[in-house]
Amino acid sequence: MELFEKCRRFTAARKLMAAGYYAYFQPVASAQEPEVTVNGRRMIMAGSNNYLGLTTHPLVKEAACLAIERYGTGCGGSRFLNGTLDLHEELERKLARFKGREAALVFSTGFQTNLGILAALGGKGDLLVTDRWDHASIVDGCRLAFGETRRFHHNDMADLERALSESRGRGTLIAVDGVFSMEGDLANLPEIVRLARAYGARVMVDDAHATGVLGKGGRGTPEHFGVEQEVDLVMGTCSKALASIGGFVAGPAEVIHFLKHRARSLMFSASLPAPCVAAISAALDVIEAEPERRERLWENARLMKRELTAMGFDTGASETHIIPVILREDRLAFRFWKLLQQHGIFCNPAVSPAVPKGRALIRTSYMATHTPEHLERILTAFRKVGKRLGVL
Numbered sequence: 044m045e046l047f048e049k050c051r052r053f054t055a056a057r058k059l060m061a062a063g064y065y066a067y068f069q070p071v072a073s074a075q076e077p078e079v080t081v082n083g084r085r086m087i088m089a090g091s092n093n094y095l096g097l098t099t100h101p102l103v104k105e106a107a108c109l110a111i112e113r114y115g116t117g118c119g120g121s122r123f124l125n126g127t128l129d130l131h132e133e134l135e136r137k138l139a140r141f142k143g144r145e146a147a148l149v150f151s152t153g154f155q156t157n158l159g160i161l162a163a164l165g166g167k168g169d170l171l172v173t174d175r176w177d178h179a180s181i182v183d184g185c186r187l188a189f190g191e192t193r194r195f196h197h198n199d200m201a202d203l204e205r206a207l208s209e210s211r212g213r214g215t216l217i218a219v220d221g222v223f224s225m226e227g228d229l230a231n232l233p234e235i236v237r238l239a240r241a242y243g244a245r246v247m248v249d250d251a252h253a254t255g256v257l258g259k260g261g262r263g264t265p266e267h268f269g270v271e272q273e274v275d276l277v278m279g280t281c282s283k284a285l286a287s288i289g290g291f292v293a294g295p296a297e298v299i300h301f302l303k304h305r306a307r308s309l310m311f312s313a314s315l316p317a318p319c320v321a322a323i324s325a326a327l328d329v330i331e332a333e334p335e336r337r338e339r340l341w342e343n344a345r346l347m348k349r350e351l352t353a354m355g356f357d358t359g360a361s362e363t364h365i366i367p368v369i370l371r372e373d374r375l376a377f378r379f380w381k382l383l384q385q386h387g388i389f390c391n392p393a394v395s396p397a398v399p400k401g402r403a404l405i406r407t408s409y410m411a412t413h414t415p416e417h418l419e420r421i422l423t424a425f426r427k428v429g430k431r432l433g434v435l
């Protein structure tokens with residue numbers, strides 16, 4: 044087949060566009076706030092990962108502007124060569140302290156962080172053990188690694204143990220999302236760390252959706268479960284509660300030192316620009332200074348879970364600010380999404396491969412800055428659309 048033939052044969056997205064059900068790449072012409080402007084219309088945002096609303100916090104914006112004044116807009120190279128700023132190192136010290144670890148390393152995205160960690164640590168002869176619902180960046184990181192990968196059924200601890208029983212003394216890393224990105228449920232960390240110790244494996248938690256949100260101090264799922272000491276590596280992104288873009292890993296100094304010299308997605312890619320680094324650093328300060336934001340987010344999340352479930356929607360095992368409305372069929376998810384749009388609600392439909400086949404859903408996520416009126420408008424729209432499509 045001629046190389047580009049696959050592009051001509053790829054019709055799935057065009058069919059959705061022609062039918063008016065294409066939900067992706069919608070240009071938002073405003074900040075990621077509870078109300079956004081899309082195609083000239085004001086809509087309620089119920090699909091942003093700006094969980095604490097910090098992308099528009101005055102201190103965060105000011106820090107970014109000041110950093111541009113001093114350092115300019117880009118670093119002109121990778122961390123490894125000319126692109127490490129004093130700001131990166133300051134942020135790494137801050138992140139290590141925040142996560143209670145010896146050291147941390149900042150990458151340019153969370154995706155690159157997972158690629159870098161897994162490909163570097165999962166060497167020949169090693170075993171990487173992952174949950175089937177882990178994020179695509181963990182899946183792809185395992186693909187890049189020379190070691191073997193075993194995937195266990197989602198949060199199925201007997202299946203995890205089966206995978207670990209194959210480790211037979213190999214260097215083994217269990218890598219799981221702390222909060223699963225589509226359904227907002229939590230990894231069973233207490234059991235995972237118990238099995239890890241029993242089989243001599245290390246544990247890495249991807250806390251993309253939990254950093255700044257879960258745990259009393261916002262330190263993430265290990266803090267939430269009281270197992271911080273038992274988790275070896277914590278990875279996170281700066282593109283969600285941390286209000287910018289970027290990723291990091293925090294853990295023992297010797298591992299961070301190794302990753303600095305072996306993580307190819309860090310060494311061979313340009314570093315995070317100063318305004319982003321400064322914004323993340325300021326966001327961390329706000330997270331520590333304003334715990335009430337986290338409390339408001341949890342109030343919003345609990346209310347939405349309670350109300351959506353009481354209406355009769357299947358909201359799965361979500362325990363967090365990410366709440367799915369599980370519809371199962373792709374067509375239904377797209378029809379549901381379109382009607383929500385018509386009611387002025389911005390949400391994201393998720394179909395395979397973002398979710399397992401037969402588990403299509405509308406992913407909703409909440410922010411500390413949603414007011415009771417915003418949430419009421421979202422609930423009213425879900426009730427109307429659910430009735431109209433016969434889901435309720």
Ligand SMILES: Cc1ncc(COP(=O)(O)O)c(C=O)c1O
Pocket residue numbers: 152153154155157178180220224249251252280281282288289290
């Ligand atoms: C669980 C998880 N890990 C990693 C990433 C990648 O992070 P980033 O957007 O910073 O590349 C995401 C992004 O959605 C995620 O949900």
